Amino acid sequence: MSADMSQAACAGMDVNFFFDDYVDNRDMVHRVCGSCPVRKECLAEALESNQTHGIWGGKATHERREMNDRQTNRVAKARRHQIRALLGTGMTRAEIADRMDVDVRTVRRALTGES
Numbered sequence: 001m002s003a004d005m006s007q008a009a010c011a012g013m014d015v016n017f018f019f020d021d022y023v024d025n026r027d028m029v030h031r032v033c034g035s036c037p038v039r040k041e042c043l044a045e046a047l048e049s050n051q052t053h054g055i056w057g058g059k060a061t062h063e064r065r066e067m068n069d070r071q072t073n074r075v076a077k078a079r080r081h082q083i084r085a086l087l088g089t090g091m092t093r094a095e096i097a098d099r100m101d102v103d104v105r106t107v108r109r110a111l112t113g114e115s
């Protein structure tokens, strides 16, 4: 993480406030995170390291899971679009798989919408 975490609005706070997701302190935690100068970096770190507990970057676990799901769907959609474009050039599924450095099954799944 490149951000200076000493700037974090939660510096010096009891970290337990950030791990009791659904209790009375939730609104307070969101206010603290809302004013935090390293909020983006904190959230990015949580998403990259797949944190499954607590509030990071102002987002609770279920909110981060929804963000990850949306990102996964965007990647799958982009992959499907790329594969269809390559199919349109006359490439075979095997050639496309080779070009994209994936196996043929991945190409087939992308086209059928399977994950």
Ligand code: SF4
Residues within 6 Å of the ligand: 008, 009, 010, 011, 018, 032, 033, 034, 036, 037, 038, 039, 040, 042, 043, 055, 056, 057, 058
């Ligand atoms: S965004 Fe992250 S670093 Fe900033 S206050 Fe919230 S939990 Fe702390």
